[in-house]
Amino acid sequence: MKATIQHTQQGIGLYIHWPFCLAKCPYCDFNSYVAEQIPQEAYAKALVQELQTTLAEIPKVPLTSIFFGGGTPSLMLPSTAQRLIDTATSLLPVSENLEITLEANPTSVENQKLKDFYHAGVNRASLGIQSLNPTALKALGREHSVGQAIEALTIAKKIFPRISFDLIYAREGQTIQEWEGELQEALALTHDHLSLYQLTIEPGTIFAKQYRQGKITLPDEELSTAMLTTTEMITNQYGLQAYEISNYAKPGAESRHNLTYWKYKDYIGIGPGAHGRVTLDQTLYATERHKNPVKWLEHVQQNGHALSVKEALTPAEKAQEMLLMGLRLIKGVQAQQFERRCGMALTDAVNMSMLSALVEENFLSWDQECLKTTPQGRLRLNAILEALLK
Amino acid sequence: MTDTPLELIRNFSIIAHIDHGKSTLADRLIQACGGLTQREMQAQVLDNMDIERERGITIKAQTVRLNYKAEDGRTYVLNLMDTPGHVDFAYEVSRSLAACEGSLLVVDASQGVEAQTLANVYQAIDARHEIVPVLNKVDLPAADVEDTKNQIEEIVGIPADDAIGVSAKTGLNIEAVLDALVKRLPPPKGDVNAPLQALLVDSWYDTYLGVIILVRVKEGRIKKGMRIRMMFNGSTYNVEQVGVFTPHMREVESLGAGEMGFINAAIKTVADCHVGDTITDDKKPAAKALDGFKPSVPVVWCGLYPMDADDFEKLRESLGKLQLNDASFHYEAETSAALGFGFRCGFLGLLHLEIIQERLSREFDLNLIATAPSVVYHLFKNDGSAEDLHNPADMPDPSYIDRIEEPWIKASIMVPDEYLGAVLGLCTERRGQQIDLTYVGTRAMAIYRLPLNEVVFDFYDRLKSATRGYASFEYQMDGYEESDLVRISILVNQEPVDALAFVAHRSVAESRGRAICAKLKDLIPRQLFKIAIQAAIGSRVIARETIGALSKDVTAKCYGGDISRKRKLLDKQKEGKKRMRQFGKVEIPQSAFLAALKIDR
Ligand SMILES: Nc1nc2c(ncn2[C@@H]2O[C@H](COP(=O)(O)OP(=O)(O)O)[C@@H](O)[C@H]2O)c(=O)[nH]1
Ligand SMILES: C[S@@+](CC[C@H](N)C(=O)[O-])C[C@H]1O[C@@H](n2cnc3c(N)ncnc32)[C@H](O)[C@@H]1O
Ligand code: SF4
Ligand SMILES: [Mg+2]
Numbered sequence: 001m002k003a004t005i006q007h008t009q010q011g012i013g014l015y016i017h018w019p020f021c022l023a024k025c026p027y028c029d030f031n032s033y034v035a036e037q038i039p040q041e042a043y044a045k046a047l048v049q050e051l052q053t054t055l056a057e058i059p060k061v062p063l064t065s066i067f068f069g070g071g072t073p074s075l076m077l078p079s080t081a082q083r084l085i086d087t088a089t090s091l092l093p094v095s096e097n098l099e100i101t102l103e104a105n106p107t108s109v110e111n112q113k114l115k116d117f118y119h120a121g122v123n124r125a126s127l128g129i130q131s132l133n134p135t136a137l138k139a140l141g142r143e144h145s146v147g148q149a150i151e152a153l154t155i156a157k158k159i160f161p162r163i164s165f166d167l168i169y170a171r172e173g174q175t176i177q178e179w180e181g182e183l184q185e186a187l188a189l190t191h192d193h194l195s196l197y198q199l200t201i202e203p204g205t206i207f208a209k210q211y212r213q214g215k216i217t218l219p220d221e222e223l224s225t226a227m228l229t230t231t232e233m234i235t236n237q238y239g240l241q242a243y244e245i246s247n248y249a250k251p252g253a254e255s256r257h258n259l260t261y262w263k264y265k266d267y268i269g270i271g272p273g274a275h276g277r278v279t280l281d282q283t284l285y286a287t288e289r290h291k292n293p294v295k296w297l298e299h300v301q302q303n304g305h306a307l308s309v310k311e312a313l314t315p316a317e318k319a320q321e322m323l324l325m326g327l328r329l330i331k332g333v334q335a336q337q338f339e340r341r342c343g344m345a346l347t348d349a350v351n352m353s354m355l356s357a358l359v360e361e362n363f364l365s366w367d368q369e370c371l372k373t374t375p376q377g378r379l380r381l382n383a384i385l386e387a388l389l390k
Numbered sequence: 391m392t393d394t395p396l397e398l399i400r401n402f403s404i405i406a407h408i409d410h411g412k413s414t415l416a417d418r419l420i421q422a423c424g425g426l427t428q429r430e431m432q433a434q435v436l437d438n439m440d441i442e443r444e445r446g447i448t449i450k451a452q453t454v455r456l457n458y459k460a461e462d463g464r465t466y467v468l469n470l471m472d473t474p475g476h477v478d479f480a481y482e483v484s485r486s487l488a489a490c491e492g493s494l495l496v497v498d499a500s501q502g503v504e505a506q507t508l509a510n511v512y513q514a515i516d517a518r519h520e521i522v523p524v525l526n527k528v529d530l531p532a533a534d535v536e537d538t539k540n541q542i543e544e545i546v547g548i549p550a551d552d553a554i555g556v557s558a559k560t561g562l563n564i565e566a567v568l569d570a571l572v573k574r575l576p577p578p579k580g581d582v583n584a585p586l587q588a589l590l591v592d593s594w595y596d597t598y599l600g601v602i603i604l605v606r607v608k609e610g611r612i613k614k615g616m617r618i619r620m621m622f623n624g625s626t627y628n629v630e631q632v633g634v635f636t637p638h639m640r641e642v643e644s645l646g647a648g649e650m651g652f653i654n655a656a657i658k659t660v661a662d663c664h665v666g667d668t669i670t671d672d673k674k675p676a677a678k679a680l681d682g683f684k685p686s687v688p689v690v691w692c693g694l695y696p697m698d699a700d701d702f703e704k705l706r707e708s709l710g711k712l713q714l715n716d717a718s719f720h721y722e723a724e725t726s727a728a729l730g731f732g733f734r735c736g737f738l739g740l741l742h743l744e745i746i747q748e749r750l751s752r753e754f755d756l757n758l759i760a761t762a763p764s765v766v767y768h769l770f771k772n773d774g775s776a777e778d779l780h781n782p783a784d785m786p787d788p789s790y791i792d793r794i795e796e797p798w799i800k801a802s803i804m805v806p807d808e809y810l811g812a813v814l815g816l817c818t819e820r821r822g823q824q825i826d827l828t829y830v831g832t833r834a835m836a837i838y839r840l841p842l843n844e845v846v847f848d849f850y851d852r853l854k855s856a857t858r859g860y861a862s863f864e865y866q867m868d869g870y871e872e873s874d875l876v877r878i879s880i881l882v883n884q885e886p887v888d889a890l891a892f893v894a895h896r897s898v899a900e901s902r903g904r905a906i907c908a909k910l911k912d913l914i915p916r917q918l919f920k921i922a923i924q925a926a927i928g929s930r931v932i933a934r935e936t937i938g939a940l941s942k943d944v945t946a947k948c949y950g951g952d953i954s955r956k957r958k959l960l961d962k963q964k965e966g967k968k969r970m971r972q973f974g975k976v977e978i979p980q981s982a983f984l985a986a987l988k989i990d991r
Contacts, residue, residue, distance in 0.1 A: 198946035
């Protein structure tokens, strides 16, 4: 009973996946597809339907954030966003400062739609700018120009109270000086939040194939480490602080929705391939929707939802997930919250002798209340998790 | 067929250097005697095991009973034994020879006499065999019959005037070979009415029939239903089947003196099947046993470990079954900190080791790790005690050791003279001592004494590449000698990796230690912590390498809410860790040790 009350206080996030893009970027392995003609109405209806079905089954906890992700959700009709926002806010109590984010790609058409999205209820835009260097934009296979990117930012700034944008760095051939220049340019345009991702080669992408064939190379370990360090320094000078490995914000401007993931709180996921973590009767479930949009649509039309996985997580699984998400945060994981969420003590979830070794090596800090990475540890988080988790 | 008069029986072996055509000739003889139909005639009928057929070598002695209608109009029973040609299996050769009265000495007329030709002939002479030289491959343009005869007389030292030129490939002159067998080899001796004395030549495990025993009846008669006694340990069994190989297994009522064949007596215990033992009649036992064989002594040992720790029991069972097939290899359980639970196994030589390993993986579907082969050292301690050491990891601290002796061999290497320089260089590098160097035409024969531990250490490979495969090599054990030997331990973060320890002569210790450290540095992935790799003699470090700590390993990209994917990725990494061994704070993948074991040190 107590857990439910706690939970009620915490609220829940909502992720809505839009699976379509104008073109497939060569580095991208997100669940996204290029469609000749997007069946706007069918998908809008199905998303609303799946949202209704899902919300009917969960306790009435306050909604803390909505995130339209993709794919390219700025390709949906603003009216679709409106219908989804209305559905969610009418079926769930709404918490103060409900954050509603839309990922938008900065092409001209989409730039023109930003105002309508605002009127639909979106109050935060996350722009996929990726680079401020024309050659790099081309290499990344992007559909927009630097001019359009800046235009999008200018328009968005006038409309939305909160704005973030994404850049991909540590790209092929990029020098540290070039990146510092590009980053400073970006910071001058920044409102209060930035996501700065080092390029990752994902299996199954065009880049992965080219990488295997030796056609692309990435900066080596030393250079990419230096780039990460300099990034933290420069963003700091502009008043933005890293709060997660790749995310930087002015204090208070952190993405509430993404913090839900990292703090391992509940969220609902709807739309093709969306994941969720939802507590029902004090059990935490991992949920998944059919990934293929066509299949997803069929399922929703037939059953009102396209749930493909609903799995109760064991304490060990929860512990793993909470640590691998939570240690990405600069603030780390709170032992008390951990125990409450996972049903096991943090000190039982990790290999304690390894923990001391990692603390001694100055990779982790641990004071019995909070476990977090040091800047040195953050650079090696994957290896640390592998060594630390039982 | 079981009452064949002795004068109509001929028991013979075929001996030859590897690839000179022993198996092919056996096939022709079988075919000529109608043992198999044309359709059944599969190349090299006698090489039973997959490995034998693939590698084209005979590992186990094989036997076939043939009926041959000779010129004199009488039908003779010819019992043929095909023998292994490789030096590792010299022991099996001697067993086959003990079951026969004569040998066909096959020499490839295009190659001439090779090292194992010699070794095998000497064994046949020891067994008091009548020897009929056969010059094979006369169909080849390179065949030189006269020169080969000359070599047989000069190098081997037996008359070769009436050597028979044949082609086992085309079948040319096969009749002449059969004729010579009848005319030139003596019939066996023996008395069917005497108490039973049968020599246990070999035994193996047949999946359908259980343990099959190959016997040569010397005196008396062995019958179906008879109660037999193993003279070695007195155990008794009922004979359930008696038979011969035609080459198919065919049951007969009995086998009399002078004959060979198989028996099946539902034997379950390997220990009761002692190769070289005498089998007698439990009711009417023979007064004394036949001269047995010298027991085979493993000269090369290594550890065999399952890649998957769960396969340990399966490995134990498989080794047990294999041993039924091959009594010459030994095994005992051992544990290694680096590799887990496994077995210390002893072999007749390196090829034997390789073959057993291959059979384990092939016939029993086991994935194995083998540690570096070691020879057997004689260890004399300060307290006056002595022991045999065949696992370098067991070697005590030098301060306890008074002296160590290592085994030496006497090797004969025959090689075309243009490669002689390379061979002599290799032997010198391996601490060899030249005993003799002679020439016949353009071929040289070098006799060397060499420490065996230098030979188990990639000597064959080096010899082969230095002579483009033209050298032939043969050796005999040649006693033990005191030597300045040291145990080199390999340490990872100050902890010894037992599986990588090795013994070497002090003069090469440092270079080999350095080589393995360098190799490990390449093989071990960087980790969160620095890794120190050292080679040491006792507490003295002779080589070191450091693997720097990993400087960056973090996923930048955000996967949104797909935490499952991250967790699965992590699970996969942790799964990989099961194959790792802990050394202090670091974990080393077993694959790194495995690859290190493969290098030629
Ligand atoms: N040209 C020719 N090749 C032969 C003859 N006898 C055997 N061979 C070939 O020599 C190789 C070795 O023969 P094999 O019987 O396996 O030799 P083993 O190792 O002594 O048993 C095989 O490739 C045979 O086909 C022969 O009379 N003439
Ligand atoms: C869901 S994605 C795409 C959002 C939007 N469709 C766009 O392309 O602008 C969110 C962000 O992940 C980042 N991203 C995607 N693939 C990446 C990769 N292989 N390496 C690094 N960052 C990547 C990009 O910065 C991207 O904006
Ligand atoms: S990066 Fe964005 S626009 Fe490009 S394919 Fe992926 S989701 Fe679509
Ligand atoms: Mg053969």
